Amino acid sequence: MKRGGPEAICRAYARAIDRVFSNLPGMPYAESLRVLRRIEAEHASLLSGHPKFALELRRRTAEHALEQALIHGRSRSECRQKLAVAESLGWSDITRRLHFHLLYARGMIARGHYRAARAISTACTDAIRRELAKIERLSRRRGRKYFMDWLRFFDDVRDELEAAKSPRFKSRWDAGGHFRRSQANRRC
DSSP states (O other), rough: OOOOOOHHHHHOOOOOHHHTTGGGGGGHHHHHHHHHHHHHHHGGGGGOOHHHHHHHHHHHHHHHHHHHHHHOOOOHHHHHHHHHHHHHHOSSSHHHHHHHHHHHHHHHHTTHHHHHHHHHHHHHHHHHHHHHOOOOHHSSSSTHHHHHHHHHHHHHHHHHHTTTTTTOOOOOTTTGGGOGGGTTTTOO
């Protein structure tokens, strides 16, 4: 790979991820993580003098690893660990945080881990309300509708949690069996 500026390296990373991303769900879980780590290592080594950009590559890789854990139906503890890694690196903005917490909550509902989903949903709803309170204090309320949409997404999660009390409940986020509890502990 040619050496270039940090922006060029980040674009090359994004292109490399795009090339393999559609194949990742079809790969075994361990292989998908190896591919992600290999791509990260190739590009992060070129960013040794640019810690801000290197951190962003690590963030994106951690986010992709969380997605893969959810898609491959890994255990709750492993998904929680991937979420913790992503959180420890920080989020580039609140929308990235909300997006991955929403995916995690939906995955936990599909697996039957309702308390974990409720905890994440409540925490995110509180964060959204804090952001809305900040926006309300501004003279121009830019972004209000955007956060109201996020609030609706998490309200859907709460509605799904209420519906889960029914004995005939089947999660609408089961995604073709990817999140079934019986697959949650399968080995690579």
